[in-house]
Amino acid sequence: MQLQYDIAVVGGGLAGAVAALAAAAEGWRVAFIAPPPPRQDGRTTALLSQSIDLLEHLRVWDQVQPVSAPLRTMRILDGTSRLFRAPPVSFHASEIDLDAFGYNIPNEPLFEALHRATSASQAIERFHSPLAAAAQGDADITLDLEDGTQLTARAALAADGRNSALREAIGIQVKTWSYPQSALVMNFSHRLNHGDISTEFHTEQGPFTQVPLPGKRSSLVWAVKPDQVDRYLAMERADLNQEVEQRMRSILGAVEVEDGIQAWPLSSLIASSFGAGRTMLVGETGHAFPPIGAQGLNLGLRDIMQAIDALKAAGGPDGAPRAVSDYNRKRRIDVTSRTAGVDLLNRALLSSFLPMQALRAGGLAALSAIPPLRNLAMREGMTPGWRKGGASTLSAQRG
Ligand SMILES: Cc1cc2nc3c(=O)[nH]c(=O)nc-3n(C[C@H](O)[C@H](O)[C@H](O)COP(=O)(O)OP(=O)(O)OC[C@H]3O[C@@H](n4cnc5c(N)ncnc54)[C@H](O)[C@@H]3O)c2cc1C
Secondary structure, eight states: OOOEEEEEOOSSSHHHHHHHHHHHHHHOOOEEOOOSSSSSOOEEEEEHHHEEEEEEEEHHHHHHHHGGGEEEEEEEEEEOOOOOOOOOOOGGGGGGOSSEEEEEEEEHHHHHHHHHHHHHHHHEEOOOEEEEEEEESSSSSEEEEEEEEEEEEEEEOOOOOOOHHHHHHOOOOOOEEEEEEEEEEEEEEESSSSSSSEEEETTTTEEEEEEETTEEEEEEEEEOOGGGGHHHHOHHHHHHHHHHHHHTTTOOOSSSEEHHHHHHEEEEEEEEEEEETTEEEEHHHHHEEOOSOHHHHHHHHHHHHHHHHHHHHTTSSGHHHHHHHHHHHHHHHHHHHHHHHHHHHHHHHHHHHHHHHHHHHHHHHHHHHHHHHHHHHHHHHTTTTTTGOOHHHHHSSOO
16 A cells, blocks of 8 residues: 655654654644664754744643753853954843743753654654655655655655755755864853853854753853864863863853763755755755854754745645745755855854954954844844744744
């Protein structure tokens, strides 16, 4: 018997699980091709308010809110010893009439809440076997799984990550590049209150970013040279505590790093197009970049909102080809501008080229000194295209 669905979502990471729930919420029958993740994810994710609204709409936010912390102030401190150094810049949510920019959420509980919701949904059928091959036809897309299962769907969302099999099967090329950086990821407790402030230190190795967790705890994303990773992972805990406190300039007092430190290599990727035929790329299948300014998954969730909006505007999954061309056109500015912006900022940090350093310091100085510019940057950072009503119907309709 042929298995037929309205939508196939390939990949069960955070983007895939959200995509499956968002499609099911529209009343579409979903094939969710989601093998178990390759490893536990010790990271936390700072999600901005538009993304939180989406989690609320999908009825998972109340499950993760208790383990999440609000982000009311985001601060950038220049931790370089360069000739051109930037003044501190603080962005306060209250400046744009928000209670918080968003929340910092540990990935594991978020992942579990999303997967509980996909299991509970009558509209979603989960397949644990990975995708092996796919072929797009005039009326649908046929997907072959590694265990021999074959199914068809009117439309597909490719959320199978950087090395996406579905993206390759439909012939979309990607441009990839790497950086001389890995991210050390850890959580730590600290003596002083963080006051709901996230602090991003800009250093010669890249960002060193503390993000609040509930209580006197925070998460840390620390960009280091790849050949330093083993040294930090092997460090005595007391020495590592001291190293982190020193790099934080003791703004949170003494720190105690918790178990579960992980390293993630940093690289970038951008797809040449964000969809073809009946398939749209969402999340890291279409774009990836270093973790600066909490952009990656927020951008991935905007993909999902816009993909669902495009399918709805095309009359549902039957109208996938029209939705795909609409989606491809609409995602371009948001994805390319975020990818280029993060890349430029990261390169400016790593660069020893003086004009590049001056440009970075000058840009931050302008943001610090000119409130209307800071206000514009904050609004654009929260909701790209806000002046043209950039919010999706999914993030606008709560509950
Ligand atoms: C250190 C770090 C910190 C970050 N912090 C933030 C932050 O604060 N805020 C933010 O917005 N973003 C952040 N990001 C980015 C964010 O983590 C990513 O955007 C997000 O995890 C990507 O999720 P994804 O589901 O698109 O991809 P993945 O998590 O890579 O999921 C892809 C899934 O596809 C599956 N898959 C692979 N092959 C197949 C196949 N053949 N068939 C079926 N399934 C397959 C895999 O098993 C996997 O589960 C951070 C990233 C890093 C590295």
